[in-house]
Amino acid sequence: MNPDIVRERQNATFDVEKLTNILDGGPEKTKRRREIETLVLHDPDFKEEDPNFLSRSERYDQAVRKSAQMILKLREYGIADPDEIYCYKSMVSCNQHEAMGLHFAMFRPTLYSQCDNQQAKIWLPLADSTQVIGTYAQTELGHGTHLRGLETTATYDPATQEFVLNSPTVSSIKWWPGGLGKTSNHAIVLAQLHTLGNCHGLHAFIVPIRDMSTHEPLPGIVVGDIGPKFGFSEVDNGFLKLENVRLPRENMLMKYAKVEPDGTYVKPPSEKLTYGTMVFIRSMIVGQSAQALSKSCTIAIRYSAVRHQSELRPGEPEPQILDYQTQQYKLFPLLATAYAFIFVGQYMRKTYHRITGDINQGDFSELPELHALSAGLKAFTTWAANSGIEVCRMSCGGHGYSRSSALPDIYVNFTPACTYEGENTVMMLQTARYLVKSYQRAKNGQQLSGSVSYLNEAEHQRLQPQPVAARPTVVDINDLASLVEGYKLRAATLVQIAAKSIQQELQHRKNQEDAWNNSAIDLVRASDAHCHYVVVKLFTDKLGEIGDTAIHSVLSTLALLYALHGITQNSGDFLQAGLLSVPQMMLISARIKELLSQLRPNAVALVDAFDIRDKKLNSVLGRYDGNVYEHLFEWARRSPLNSTEVHESFHKYLKPLRAKL
């Protein structure tokens, strides 16, 4: 064990294990998590070479092997709870993705939720036994977010009782679905349904794409891998071109909408039913943001504790990097953010399950709120984690660029979350639509509930942008409750500014759509402020649940840092809204420096509490024992370019070159 990191752990003021329990949701959960992780840790089947040493094809091969093994092992161990499966898979996949992820995350759930009884009898056993391996093919080469823009067609032919599927243009080729390129033999294809001369919009079809025995593509199917990407090297995201592919009528998923044998279209009873999955996945992504940032902070903070560099005082030995104020200023606000996002993730999961219960009893009243919140928070947390990972990486000096640090892998495998499951700017605008609607309702005297209820107060207080000095400042910078209030009023102000911008645009122009587009900058800003408020509030709320004094104290420091740092990053908003004064801004800067010093002795303990095992972290810089340099050297020597002392290029190019000069 590196002596620096031992000393760090001795200096901690709180019990790390107790904090880990809080993060897991109780000591029993910690115990069970560790049991599951240990299963992977001691399993020789999951000992493997660093994927960074392998070619793309070898990485894919290894990932398919692991996917297949996981299916068998999960059955063998009887692990069936979704959270436990997630925990097991995360430990196996480390910083990479699962090759067969979409089969489990999208293909099977869609079959379960959208097959009618007869279809379920046929397809579920096939999917469960992996006779059928599937994916979910929605996006197309030229179409993503906007579902009505999708071009793939499914035209019903009553004569043969078949659908004819086509990709009529290059831009309509299905593109991006995970597992589509090489792994799947079936895909659920979303296509515009045409029957009896009418188009009824997008519907889902089960399309066989490869022969179940030979795995060769079927006639009319052009399928393959979309090529190397930034991350997701283990996954064969694929393309699919459909050329007059004929499907029996029974291959349309018919639990809700139907096409009768004669071609008559039967509408689904409700449109809201597909809403839930999106909300669930976006809520999950909030947790993944927290996870990616926790890993990155663990690596950067542990390495900053053992890395010595430059000098603070002449003649003295090089200090730990973590003693530099600039390093603390880079990392501790991110550490605070990681904690904040963990608590937000817990809240989102809990809320999702509560509201799902309501929905199952026919109560849809909270769904719009949850939908808006999950969209905005998905964008807010992924953007913050995305840039935070890179700050962590760059805080590690040169070695942050080495694949051995794991930070490049964490980044490239996380960053797509900013785009998939709802592009972030689009997500922010969806939340903004809800906020502006709520603002209008409040203005019309309606009483709002949930996270937007502050818009009622704002209306009462008639917030107006006006010269700063003319308004009393309202925030006590040392009081979290008061800071939450400040964030709330900032959000209210920005929602109001956005709503007014739309109004002004309407006065100058003709239509609603242009007014919306010409206010989009303000709308995104309002959503961002709303989400920021929610995060500060949920972090503060969480403190109320913490009984242990020492942990309460350190988490309060983190929460205060999170809130004050957020203010300095957006100081113009708070000054403009008259929520804080210029002298208060100066005090906040000074207070942040104090908080950094206060957190310094607990920094390593705070990342230890995330309890991310070395195997899962897979980072030479983030090792629990702090023995970084020996292992970096050892890792480099294993690198494939070192398998021979002399690379063939010497004989091919360098030696001949001399003769020519």
Place this chain on the structure above:
Amino acid sequence: MNPDIVRERQNATFDVEKLTNILDGGPEKTKRRREIETLVLHDPDFKEEDPNFLSRSERYDQAVRKSAQMILKLREYGIADPDEIYCYKSMVSCNQHEAMGLHFAMFRPTLYSQCDNQQAKIWLPLADSTQVIGTYAQTELGHGTHLRGLETTATYDPATQEFVLNSPTVSSIKWWPGGLGKTSNHAIVLAQLHTLGNCHGLHAFIVPIRDMSTHEPLPGIVVGDIGPKFGFSEVDNGFLKLENVRLPRENMLMKYAKVEPDGTYVKPPSEKLTYGTMVFIRSMIVGQSAQALSKSCTIAIRYSAVRHQSELRPGEPEPQILDYQTQQYKLFPLLATAYAFIFVGQYMRKTYHRITGDINQGDFSELPELHALSAGLKAFTTWAANSGIEVCRMSCGGHGYSRSSALPDIYVNFTPACTYEGENTVMMLQTARYLVKSYQRAKNGQQLSGSVSYLNEAEHQRLQPQPVAARPTVVDINDLASLVEGYKLRAATLVQIAAKSIQQELQHRKNQEDAWNNSAIDLVRASDAHCHYVVVKLFTDKLGEIGDTAIHSVLSTLALLYALHGITQNSGDFLQAGLLSVPQMMLISARIKELLSQLRPNAVALVDAFDIRDKKLNSVLGRYDGNVYEHLFEWARRSPLNSTEVHESFHKYLKPLRAKL
């Protein structure tokens, strides 16, 4: 040609060719650049497969081949001017790096500048004929920025007149030098020189590391590649462990410092001589920031012109992404930044050459200013370009994640510039040291010159942070000269705040070093504001040189956008310093929206003016003809995972799995 992009070009209000000439520095330069680029374009030796389809070893192999070919071809064509060589090599390397880059960028220049006459006669011909291929080995596994911390030793043995070189610890292993792992047979090694019992600090030694005929590592040398990285896949960054390696005395570079045969150490005449190279390289990096951002904007803006998505008005066809305000808000400020950085890069090169002339005549007076400016601007521009590339990438939706977009390659190959040649935070603090010193001098009544002369004015005006409303606002938001003034006063305020923080710390604590460290956040902020001021000023100055009315108009719009956008991103600073009022901030937001609309018709023409050829851009999304989707499909089909229809993993894992379930 895609009709959307044709229409964009028809709508431009200025002559693209004329703007290209301005960026190149004149029509003759444009012509010559294109001649050189065309040499590469039509050279069948440089037709190659996308490196993203190759393994690491194949990529390295291909890069060595190209390096060797370039040496021959540059001789054949008689291209010897450094700028022209740079242009040729950029075209060959596209978004990747040159395998033998360090031989030309560091090894040979160091030999040229630090060999004494006798050494020059031996080593220069060997290096020029590539008998000797070398690199520059400074950083160590545990040591980067702080040169005094380097541990490698060179101990002189008068008995044999040899130096004995050692890596005494794991952390002292040389680490990171490009070309060290596999390519080089020599390295210039920086080591602590010990002779006659005294240590004289770092000196440079020519160390043979591989046999010149067999290329096998020599005795006592442990050398290899440091393993895969985030980018730089073509480069064999290496490690070097020295185990009692004996070198003849003549292998120490002796132009300045010397060791006599009896071990007597002779000091170099001046320390300042090595200063210049750093300044030069950092100035070059400013230009590279501009280049990376220009490429990224070219890709993102062209693709946004041909990509259609979602709907603005119900029932109408999907609009070009570039018509969304949020997309304009992401991309146009970056486009403005790219232009700003090009002009800053031109200024830095010019200033470097001017001051180098002065230095050669013994006048060192401007060197500290240039040193401080190049350090800060290196950090300021690389950070901005670094995050800007990612904004461009994420503005391309899913396809920005495809390696075919080139954006991942541009990012991973550019981001190390934030760390190498001076870690950015360290750079900002170096500039801050100069600013604080200058501030003290101004306070003591000294008249300052150069970019910091405003600190004199600031002292006259006795700037004080005080309630915003109590001070008159000074900035006219539509006047660039006035905005430059605003940025200047912001910088002055922040320098003052940082200086005062140090003073306050000194009053509370004992030593200068802690006071400095406890003010580091303020110091970085002050440097950042200083650099921001310089960039706004240089962009504005450049406009004065532009005669063409149409180009002057569009560049003025860009400059105004750059300045106003910077204010909104740092609005707290301007409000706190009382430079702008709250109502002005609202006006700025509105003005920015107008500027975005104004730039919209010229966006494609403005990136066309960068004149980056398709071959060099190597991006499916950024193609000049806008025919994106056909080529994306074609690229994907060539991907190695598609070389067989059925991947072997099906037979190895998936088929057997079924039998077990």
